[in-house]
Amino acid sequence: MSLTLDQLNRCAPDEFAAALHGIYEHSPWIPQRAAARRPFATLTALKQALQQAVTDAGEEAQLALLRAHPELAGKAAIAGELTRESTGEQARAGLNLCSPEEYATLHRLNAAYNEKFGFPFILAVKGPLGRGLTRQQIIDTFSRRLDNGRANELAEALRQVHRIAEIRLNDLLGHVPALGNQIMEWAEIIGAWSDDLDGLTCAYMTAAHRKTAAQLATWMREAGMDVRIDAVGNVTGRYAAEDPAAKTLMTGSHYDTVRNGGKYDGREGILLPIAVVKHLHERGERLPFHLEIVGFAEEEGVRFRSTFLGSNAIAGRFDMSLLEQKDADGVTMRAALLDAGHDPDEIPFAARRPEDLLGFVEVHIEQGPVLLERGLPVGVVSSIAGSCRYLIELTGVASHAGTTPMGMRRDAATAAAEIILAVERRCSGTPSLVGTVGQLQVPGGSVNVVPGACRFSLDVRAADDAARDAAVADILRDAEAICTRRGVGMQRELLLRAAAVPCAPRLMTQLAESTRRAGVEVLQLSSGAGHDAMAMAAITDVAMLFTRCGNGGISHNPLETMTADDAELSARVFLDFLRHLRAD
Incomplete structure (x- = not known):
């Protein structure tokens, strides 16, 4: 015994x-x-x-x-x-x-x-x-x-x-993390379906994406939910309360992935609540509110360069002009949806009414090292960082690498290098503020030519919009000064401006209470990554629960990992939260 x-x-x-x-x-x-x-x-x-x-x-x-x-x-x-x-x-x-x-x-x-x-x-x-x-x-x-x-x-x-x-x-x-084992097992199953032979890539409306949607729907039905797949591809399972007039708490995350991504980003937030509902259903237990789990069809923007398609549709903010966007093969989003059996003109009907909702709570792998370094299996998210993204193009003069004196060069690449270091300096030392140059190109570059052009991305994020905007202004001002001094032209294009989203204190408090009851010190932390909760905040209060990420906090990578025990604990915290949820 x-x-x-x-x-x-x-x-x-x-x-x-x-x-x-x-x-x-x-x-x-x-x-x-x-x-x-x-x-x-x-x-x-x-x-x-x-x-x-x-x-x-x-x-x-x-x-x-x-x-x-x-x-x-x-x-x-x-x-x-x-x-x-x-x-x-x-x-x-x-x-x-x-x-x-x-x-x-x-x-x-x-x-x-x-x-x-x-x-x-x-x-x-x-x-x-x-x-x-x-x-x-x-x-x-x-x-x-x-x-x-x-x-x-x-x-x-x-x-x-x-x-x-x-x-x-x-x-x-004699402890078996049954819920955690179930979540991990399901993640392994759908993690094997990919657009590519090597690694996990599940882009919007590909064969792997559609197969994943069908499997999520099957698991939701087996867990005791009523299931439908809407016109944008969201898979929604509804665990109804006894009172048809009850309000609805929504949860979920996305099931698409980045290229060569991890098995848990987004997907944990769908599989975990399905496992919890399955547990409730097997016990014959109903909640005093309707619970809807949404597997959002698209969040990453891999195929059509347009993020949050699924959650924006639920929030009533889907941009119908995006249907004419084309992928790398020239296929429009509209054509991809029609080929998958969806009616794009029905997308507006996916929107939910704010007055029907109690809130939206998303469970997600942290995608960072904070919980890992603190030795904590779960944490309560306080806010989701807003971001500004730019594409910056520098124009200098291409010239012979052997005959152009160093002091006479108008080198676009060295100007870019100096700007990148300015980004690092400006974004260091301020809590939650981060700046990244993730793409860097010398178009038509040659080993024996001084670069006449350089193109790079700029991504600045912070939990506070004012802090982010001040950093962006400083970086762009420094960039202009650097280019002027070096005789290099600069053009910039704003690709994205997303406001930071604070989590609702009433939901955060209750997640913290459930975390404490589970025997874990409560840590509140901000999220530097974007999440579907950002789009859902347009129509209801939102909150997030993070699960510890292993391998140094690596995410968007095949090395992304978590344990069955941490998945179990997150599920137990979420279950406790559901059982104690106060609508006020």
């Missing part, structure tokens, strides 16, 4: 530490220090207390903890000298079955890693789903992390230790 949290709360301190023996490798001091924080209301609170004990211990104790862990497929593993827990974990990943070549690779990586960092490489080999990584995934992760700096790698190694401890603690207490 599994140990229970109640037993851990009631036993003597030495019994508590003995019961958690092996959770942290050869480090009984961790549960000994965490025992003082009892009682723990939730398993998550226990995990957080154990983690805090490590954080508070200082680097010397942390290094001792890391060095207590064995090397992967190292001498201790071959000699059968590992702890029972480590033996099972390495075997689960097949590290006891390595080929001679794989052993040689791992031994070489272990040696290089220890020489560089002074502690062994640590990886939760059971992976984000708890089922085990492949040997190739382990080797790839090993090689990638060797490029880290020491401070970043020390932090990552400790995070991996905590993940190992989390999985072991789940096993000890």
Whole structure:
């Protein structure tokens, strides 16, 4: 029979530490220090207390903890000298079955890693789903992390230790993250459908996009919802209240992706509430309001260079002129919709009435490192940054690289370089303010020609519109001065201006209450990324719950990841929020 949290709360301190023996490798001091924080209301609170004990211990104790862990497929593993827990974990990943070549690779990586960092490489080999990584995934992760700096790698190694401890603690207490496992399993299924052979690309109204929409509709129906797909491709599942006159809370996110993107961006915010509704439906539990989950058809703007198509349609702000936009193959959006069986002229009828809504709450992977660095699985979003995007073109004089003296050049590329550094200077040191030049081109450039033209993008974002606009004004003024001094012309085109969106305090407060009840310290953080909630804010109050993003916070990338346990906790917070939602 599994140990229970109640037993851990009631036993003597030495019994508590003995019961958690092996959770942290050869480090009984961790549960000994965490025992003082009892009682723990939730398993998550226990995990957080154990983690805090490590954080508070200082680097010397942390290094001792890391060095207590064995090397992967190292001498201790071959000699059968590992702890029972480590033996099972390495075997689960097949590290006891390595080929001679794989052993040689791992031994070489272990040696290089220890020489560089002074502690062994640590990886939760059971992976984000708890089922085990492949040997190739382990080797790839090993090689990638060797490029880290020491401070970043020390932090990552400790995070991996905590993940190992989390999985072991789940096993000890018989805890299965059922909702999290379901969310991750669904993400794997639709994550395999792509426009490209390599990586995940799911662009608007492609075959992969339409297949994904159909699957979301199926899962919604199986979860007990009434489902429809509207004219823009939004997939909506409605879990009705007993009172037909009740108001509606909306949730959801987008199911399209960037090119070669991750499996959880957007999609977590659809799959997680479906899993929650499935849980409610299986219990025969209804909410006092209608709950609508919307899989927004398009947010990323990959195919037709037009973002938030799905949520703008729901908000009644869809620009019908966009239907004539063409993709790279010359196909119009209208033609793509018709080919998929949609009637573009019906798009305006997708709009919701503000008076029918209680609000819109979006769950989303953070796409950044803030929660990861704080050791927190979830966070409450305070605002969504507004952005300004420009396309800037500089015109100098193309001339011979060998015969044009340095002081006589009108070099468009060096002017661009100086402007880019000005962006970095201006946007550093101000909270939530970021500036990015993500595209940079020298059209028709040649190795032996001074660049006569340069084209680059500028993206400036901040949680406060005034701070963003002041930064943009300063950057453009500096850019003009730089170009004047260098004899270079400048033209700029405003591509996008989106206002920052504050989240509704009443919804934020209730998300914070649910987070606290789950046993997690409440952290409010702003989002630098755009979300469908920005469009939905035009018709109702909005709020967001972030889930921790792994691999250093990487997103819009195949390395984007989260764990089943973090997905589970987000789902439990969202479920608690639904059960306690106050309309006032």
